[in-house]
Amino acid sequence: MKKQLLDNASDTSLDRVDGAVKVTGTATYSAEYLVPGLVHAVLVTSTIAKGSITAIESREAEAVPGVLAVISHLNAITVPGWPERKQPAERVPVGTALRVFYDPLIYFDGQPVAMVVAGTREQAVHAASLVRVTYQQETHQTHFEKNIGKAGVALNVQRSKNSPFQDYQRGEAAKSENTEVRIEAEYTIPTQHHQPLEPHAIIAVWEADDKLTVYDKNQGVKSAQGQLAQAFKLPRENVQVISKYIGGAFGSGIRVWPHTMAAVMAAKQLKRPVKLVLGREQMFTSVGYRPYTVQKINIGATKDGRLIGIVHEGTGQTSMYEEHLERTVLASRTLYACPHVATRYRLLPLDVNTPTWMRGPGDATGMFALESAMDELAFALKMDPLEFRLKNYAESDPERNLPWSAKSLRECYELGAEKFRWNNRMQAPRSVTQNGLLMGYGMASSLYGFHRHPSKVRAVIQADGSVIVQSATMDIGPGTGTAMTRIAAKVLGVNAKKIRFELGHSALPDAPGQNGSATIPSVGSAVHVACEALKTRLVALAREMSERFKSGGQVVVRNGQVYGSVDDKDGVSYADILKYHHLNELEVTEESKSGAERDQYSMYSFGCHFVEVLVSPLTGEVRVTRVVTCADVGAIINYKTARSQSIGGVVGGIGMALMEHSEMDHRFGRYVTTDFAGYHIPVHADIPPIEVYYIDKPDVHVNPIGSKGLGEIAIVGVAAAIANAVFHATGKRVRELPITPDKLV
Amino acid sequence: MKPFQYLRPKTIAEAISMAADDPEARYIAGGTNLVDLMKRGIASPTKLIDINHLPLKKIEHRYDRLRIGALALNSEVAKHKAVVTRQPLLAQALLAGASGQLRNMATVGGNLLQRTRCSYFYDLALPCNKRKPGSGCGAEGGINRTHAIFFAGNGFGGIEKSSCLAVHPSDMCVALTAVDTVVVVNGPDGxxxxxxxxxxxxxxxxxxxxxxxxxxxxxxAIEVLDNAFAKHSHYLKVRDRASYAFALVSVAVALQMDGGRIWDARLALGGVAHKPWRYWAIDLMLRGKAPSEQLFREVAEHEMESAKALEGNAYKIKLTSNAMVAALKTAAGIS
Incomplete structure (x- = not known):
């Protein structure tokens, strides 16, 4: 670790601009706003998976000192954006988000059925334990394998011809059946939960009858604003959503979930600000999860290792009321130069809550299958897994028949292999031991589509030359503010310490939520464009001050000053420019978005991971002992925070591969691993040295900053690399995650 | 959490009198388990009697035994010189448990009284004979990957007669079960x-x-009697991650060796039964013999003949056997 930092002694990265407030506890997270008159809400959740509520006995709870209300479908306010309640209640059509406290129907175990609001959280927790709910239970179906026959094409996909989730075929579908060397296998990933350390929390404040402010943990203040405005039929500007600091989310905060609605409804009903913090066990049924998914891969190649065909089928679980679709099978169309490819994607609705996007959604799942199958096929071919991948390298996008905007995956493979010393790998599994433990090497590729959404940024220079840059973007952990500050500092030639980047407030200029690795490509571009515009304005103003600045393209900015040319010794400071023109501040707002390049190029981030494991032959315990991860994401904006993001992705991948598993007892349709003693995520002792490398070559076609997304590819493929290393160590192929000792002993 | 009364006695006698006549009163020390149980509504004591100020922290060696006060912290015991030199098995077991932060709070007395981590025990909505006698065992026919393979009267219809399939979570207790330990208690009757x-x-x-x-x-207090195992003891814990996880299986082995032969042998297993499972016959089977992997394999498999797997934990039969072999080899110093 130390060595790695020293290797980058010349690195000029910024430290996290919000690092100090975070580590000193002065950053204010959603649950921490001090709002006068605040009261506390605690949810009561269902203990059956399907049926309806027949009675709610709340008198005992209401008698607890401090309790203000017990809210349920029996007495909750009417949400104006929801249709009128039906008598008797009817199950909603597919595609309807769960309406909390709307009717007595139960769609999944853990569904909110009541909520106690009290003066203190302790009073509310105690009273919630006294609410007695009785149900009329119906037979539930939560078991994936037992219901697999009910899987089908999503209604959403049936309705949309252009859906990427339509069945896909190029070449001949059955080609992989007749190849010289062939692998057919089934891969399973269990339900896995995001479980960020900060639980989801909200404070809802009705400032007036038609004016709402929420401090809410989410990944998109603008989208939350829109969803809340729609639900309560308010003008957008009457709803403000604030989410400045987030203690991890990984996708759990992309939507407005029922608990958020519950708090807003309670605040409206009681005319008091209401705080609601989910309990750890409630986090398992309230904010989505990576869906249980079963995949079949049929993959074949010629004897000399040329891929001929891939058939990739995936079925993921969803709820009875919504369809959650993800990119599970899509990478098989794109990653390799393979002439015959077919993909099929199905959904299996069960009596569970709706899944959602979790870091590397779909791709992390799909690449576990594809890159495991590639490893199996390489072994069958007696080929080095890396050599096999290089042999089938896609020089252009085989799905869209377009050139890549840029692709340095080959360089990633080469750099990663060199740093990892992959060449030392013995081909035969179970051939290396260290202190009685079996050692294995594994690798896998990574890819993730490029996403860029229209983004607005406001850049302001103030009288003292300091700069404020604003956008309603988010930071769920990667260090958005730090990267944006770096971009602004570079364009404006201003010291980063004089720049303040503001985010996480819906009143700021419109920006997408933080998901799909889109923040740097989208908002970073807008920061660049806005700061360029501001610079242009400053230079124009400077020109009015002196002949020196009139020399066309010669003018440069640095150290917060405008210079006539690179060699110019005397510049004029931004502060002096504003002073000369009697301006208190100078402001621009710019929007940046994709253009025609989207149709001319295929755009992806790429990467690869190399993993070393040690496995105990007696106990089956797997420890990852070394990881080299290498990414091609165009230009790296801020090395230090990028590196942290890559490390975080690998840590998440280790959890996915070796530990994370939300187990359900299907007799009850209820999760039984609902705390951190039951749901294992990696601890420090599980994490080896992780070396991170970037190709760091700008992709000139994607956006003005040449930078693509990093968040997702950091995890995509890691689980496969680990499973492949475990095979190499033990000779045993585990196709069902997580790889726990019981599967190897 | 339900409202409760908080009391802080100054003497042992006062503490005991506070608990007398109130079956719902609970002593609290580090609180690393009890507070969790209270938060989840599994324990709802009327009175919490905070014993942290009682003079029960001392660790000392006297005559033929190591006496460890009930309030000695897990972390202090694990690094205490007398423990490390005389009872290294205990130190190893303690360090295999929980996390640094928890060991700094948890006491020896509390460790003895840890309740199972069975997820059915922890969820009020699910059946559990331990939490609610007569409600049934959720783990029976449910998710039981981490549950027991040894039962009361194994070989005599064990599983059928067990009303609870949960395992004891403590590492420390496995080590204490392997060697000769006495638990000292005080109560209304002295x-x-x-x-x-x-x-x-x-x-x-x-x-x-x-x-x-x-x-x-x-x-x-607990008292660990002197023994001759210090040179040849080992605590092996097999778990789902490198640290901070309860044992799938753990093995405490203590051997007395001389002249390349084993003269006394103790072995206890964790994660396999409702309490740490002592392998009573091992001493007879190893005494006088030279250590070898084959011998250890035979001995391990012998004990596993009386194990019985549930639907979800068949792997534990082989894993336990393997873990015994690995721990015995390490303790005996053979590779």
Whole structure:
């Protein structure tokens, strides 16, 4: 670790601009706003998976000192954006988000059925334990394998011809059946939960009858604003959503979930600000999860290792009321130069809550299958897994028949292999031991589509030359503010310490939520464009001050000053420019978005991971002992925070591969691993040295900053690399995650 | 969490009198388990009697035994010189448990009284004979990957007669079960000394009772009798991650060796039964013999003949056997 930092002694990265407030506890997270008159809400959740509520006995709870209300479908306010309640209640059509406290129907175990609001959280927790709910239970179906026959094409996909989730075929579908060397296998990933350390929390404040402010943990203040405005039929500007600091989310905060609605409804009903913090066990049924998914891969190649065909089928679980679709099978169309490819994607609705996007959604799942199958096929071919991948390298996008905007995956493979010393790998599994433990090497590729959404940024220079840059973007952990500050500092030639980047407030200029690795490509571009515009304005103003600045393209900015040319010794400071023109501040707002390049190029981030494991032959315990991860994401904006993001992705991948598993007892349709003693995520002792490398070559076609997304590819493929290393160590192929000792002993 | 009364006695006698006549009173020390149980609504004591100020922290060696006060912290015991030199198995087991932060709070007495981590026990919405006698065992026919393979009276219809399939979570207790340990308790009827093997219970009857402590009794110390195992003991813990996880299986081995032969052998297993499972016959099987992997394999498999797997934990039969072999080899110093 130390060595790695020293290797980058010349690195000029910024430290996290919000690092100090975070580590000193002065950053204010959603649950921490001090709002006068605040009261506390605690949810009561269902203990059956399907049926309806027949009675709610709340008198005992209401008698607890401090309790203000017990809210349920029996007495909750009417949400104006929801249709009128039906008598008797009817199950909603597919595609309807769960309406909390709307009717007595139960769609999944853990569904909110009541909520106690009290003066203190302790009073509310105690009273919630006294609410007695009785149900009329119906037979539930939560078991994936037992219901697999009910899987089908999503209604959403049936309705949309252009859906990427339509069945896909190029070449001949059955080609992989007749190849010289062939692998057919089934891969399973269990339900896995995001479980960020900060639980989801909200404070809802009705400032007036038609004016709402929420401090809410989410990944998109603008989208939350829109969803809340729609639900309560308010003008957008009457709803403000604030989410400045987030203690991890990984996708759990992309939507407005029922608990958020519950708090807003309670605040409206009681005319008091209401705080609601989910309990750890409630986090398992309230904010989505990576869906249980079963995949079949049929993959074949010629004897000399040329891929001929891939058939990739995936079925993921969803709820009875919504369809959650993800990119599970899509990478098989794109990653390799393979002439015959077919993909099929199905959904299996069960009596569970709706899944959602979790870091590397779909791709992390799909690449576990594809890159495991590639490893199996390489072994069958007696080929080095890396050599096999290089042999089938896609020089252009085989799905869209377009050139890549840029692709340095080959360089990633080469750099990663060199740093990892992959060449030392013995081909035969179970051939290396260290202190009685079996050692294995594994690798896998990574890819993730490029996403860029229209983004607005406001850049302001103030009288003292300091700069404020604003956008309603988010930071769920990667260090958005730090990267944006770096971009602004570079364009404006201003010291980063004089720049303040503001985010996480819906009143700021419109920006997408933080998901799909889109923040740097989208908002970073807008920061660049806005700061360029501001610079242009400053230079124009400077020109009015002196002949020196009139020399066309010669003018440069640095150290917060405008210079006539690179060699110019005397510049004029931004502060002096504003002073000369009697301006208190100078402001621009710019929007940046994709253009025609989207149709001319295929755009992806790429990467690869190399993993070393040690496995105990007696106990089956797997420890990852070394990881080299290498990414091609165009230009790296801020090395230090990028590196942290890559490390975080690998840590998440280790959890996915070796530990994370939300187990359900299907007799009850209820999760039984609902705390951190039951749901294992990696601890420090599980994490080896992780070396991170970037190709760091700008992709000139994607956006003005040449930078693509990093968040997702950091995890995509890691689980496969680990499973492949475990095979190499033990000779045993585990196709069902997580790889726990019981599967190897 | 339900409202409760908080009391802070100054003497042992005062603590015991506070608990007398109130079956819902609970002593609290580090609180690393009890507070969790209270938060989840599994324990709802009327009174919390905070014993942290009682003079029960001392660790000392006297005559033929190491006496460790019930309030000695897990972290302090694990690094205490007398423990490290005389009872390294205990130190190893303690360090294999929980996390640094928890060991700094958790006491020896509390460690003895840890309740199972079975997820059915922890969820009020699910059946559990231990939490709610007569409600059924959720783990039976449910998710039981981490549950027991040894039962009360194994070989005599064990599983059928067990009303609880949960396992005891402590690492420390596995080490204490392997060697000769006495639990010293004090209560309304005065001081009692209970052999470790009789302190924790199997689940044939009354699975709600983890121990044989009487009403209002307070653990005041443990005493580990001197032994000749220090050179050849080992605690092996197999778990789902490198640290901070309960054992899938753990093995405490203590051997006395001389002249390349084994002269005394003790072995206890964790994660396999309602209490740490002592392998009583191992001494007879190893005494006088030279250590070898083959011998250890035979010995391990012999004990596993009386194990019985549930639907979800068949792997534990082989894993336990393998873990015994690995731990015995390490303790004996053979590779």
């Amino acid at each position: 001081e009692r000394r209970i052999q470790m093997k009789d302190f924790l219970r199997l689940s044939t009857q009354q699975p709600e009772l983890d121990t044989n402590l009487g009403p209002g009794e307070l653990v005041t």
